[in-house]
Amino acid sequence: MFRRHGLRAAAAACCATAIFASPALAGGDGPGAPGAGDDYFPGYGNGGYDVSHYDLQLRYQPADDHLQGTATIVAKPTQNLTAFNLDFALTPKSVLVNGKPAQFSQDGTELTVTPSETLPEGSLATFVVSYEGVPSTVEVDGLNPWIRTSDGALAVGQPEISAWWFPGNDHPRDKATYDIAVTVPDGTEVVANGVNTDNSSLAGWTTWKWRTTKPTATYLAFFGAGNYEINEKTGAFGQPSITAYSDNLGELAGPAKASVERTPEVLNFLSGVLGDYPFEAQGGLVSSEGMNFALENQTRPTYSHLFFRDGANTSVVVHENAHQWFGDSVSVDTWRNIWINEGFASFAEWLWSEAQGTGTAQELFDHYYSQHPDDDPFWQVMPGDPGKDAVFDDAVYDRGAMTLQALRNVVGDEVLTDIARTWVSEKRYSTGTVEEFIQLAEQKSGKQLGDFFNTWLFTKGKPPVGEATGVPASAVKVAAAPPKAVAEIDRTHALLHEH
Structure with a gap:
């Protein structure tokens, strides 16, 4: 996510450790937990079940x-599940569990469902929720992430975000595949994740169908x-490769296209560093209003027009597409582990700059x-545990990227590449923790790196120059002119943080 991108919307982080390997907490007969065990956001996600697929049939009037x-x-x-929760903010009209009406109640974004009979552990279950609402008017605990625009949303x-348009298990630990069908008035377009499988029109309305076949976190x-x-x-x-540009971009349409249409080139570069691209489609969407951030929606990053005010910007395209590996395919096990997402996405910008000849990663x-x-x-912000209110702080991005360049200096370029490739390969479509990443780095490098990571990720204060910290003496010398890439990266990050 381009947080720096002052553009990302949101905000929060998470804190539980690798103990929780799945969104569901095992147990005997009884209700599922109303949270996934995330210290930063204890109410996010639910226990007692794992989702494999969402089929979302929507009708939207801009x-x-x-x-x-109907989800x-x-x-x-x-x-053995006697009741369970779904994360949802709109108004449910009915709930069926395995085809039978179920009782339900709602408190904020917690929709508690009590089926007519206990659901056996390991069985196939279907939950069908019919609902409606005006998402832009629904606020829960001071939050409303829904973005309404002059021509849609x-x-x-x-x-x-997911609770404002479909009920689900809203935590990265519980990924699923999706079919998303949205019916809108003729003349309105709809873009979603994956591949556009069909479009059809009837009586003044057009239905756009999209499908993504790889495990996807709800917020993506x-x-x-x-x-x-x-x-x-x-x-x-x-x-x-599917790209979408708002008809209202005006003079920014050119620089937006000059940036986002380079996505295939960027993905080829990133796959050379990180290994095989993990998904079935690619592209992006550029809005003309409502957003001041960018987000790595799986297969289709979404960008604010603001990133292109000063011309083409490939840094944000690199950042959001690096997230397809770090963040989308391998997600945070809890939001406390956000450094793995943002540190690598920001470091990818540095590697791209190095390859483009606009400044080496060390110069940056x-x-x-x-x-x-x-x-x-x-x-004073510790990227490895920034706290709920600093999940998208500048330090998570910039100090996060610096940590990886410092690690490169300590273990060498080949070893760092091996660490990154192994991480995204072994944890594909799952989640990971900072502690697991440190363990892998030590295994691949043959070095004890506890002090290194403690200094960079878990200690307040500026890491000192030295071989152990990976900070060369050159870092204390202020260059007369910063690398060319700095202006674009700073512009991108400023936007992300403006949000």
Whole structure:
């Protein structure tokens, strides 16, 4: 997510450790837990079941922001389940469990469902929720991540958004595949994740169908409805590349296209560093209003027009597409582990700059290290445990990227590449923790790296120059002119943080 991107919307982090390997907490007969065990966001996600697929049938009217929906959730109970929760903010009209009416009650975003009979552990279960509402008017605990625009809406946000358009198990630990069908008035376009499988029109309404076949976290599922120019071509790896640009971009349409249409090139570069691209499609969407951030929605990153005010910006495209590996395929096990997502996405910008000849990663490290004096509050945020209110702090991005360049200096380029490739390969479509990453880095390097990571990720203060910290003497010398990439990266990050 482009947080720096002052553009990302949202906000939160998470704290539980690797103890919780799945969103469901095993147990005997009884209700599932109303949370997934995330210390930063204890109410997010639920226990007692695992979701494998969401089928979302929606009807959306841009004129009044009215959304009707029927969500069919295919799940497997992980205990003998007498009741369970779904994360949902709109108004449910009915709930069926395995075809039978179920009792339900709602408190904020907690929809508690009591089926007519206990659901056996390991059985196939289906939950069908019919609902409606005006998402832009629904606020829970001061939050409303839904983005209404003059011509439609954007269901885009982090870490919360899904509860404002479909019921689900809203935590990265419980990933699923999706079919998303959105019916809108003729002349309105809809873009979502994956591949556009069908479009059909009837009585003044058009239904757009999208499918993603790889496990997807709830906050990475999205749709955008409005007036868009949609382009489809063959992208990297022979996959469909689908891009969408708001009809209202005006003079920013050119620089936006000059940036996002380079996505296949960016993915080819990133796959050379990180290994095989983990998904079935690619592309992006650029809005013209409502957003001041970018988000790595799976297969289809979404960008604010603001990133392109000063011209083309490939840094944000690199950042959001690096998240397809770090964040989307391998997600945070709890939001406390956000450094793995944002540190690698920001470091990918540095590697891209290095490959483009606009500044090496070390030159960028030196610039950011010298830019922040010892007493700068920047050094008081610990990327490995930033706290709920600082999940998207500058330090998570910049100090996070610096950690990886420092690690590169300590273990060498080949070993760091091996660490990154092994991480995304072994944890594909699952989650990971900072502690697991440290363990892998020690295994691959043959070095004890506890002190190194403790200094960079878990200690307040500026890491000192030295071989043990990976900070070279060059870092304390302020260059007369910063690397060329700095202006674009800073612009991108400023936006992300503006949000």
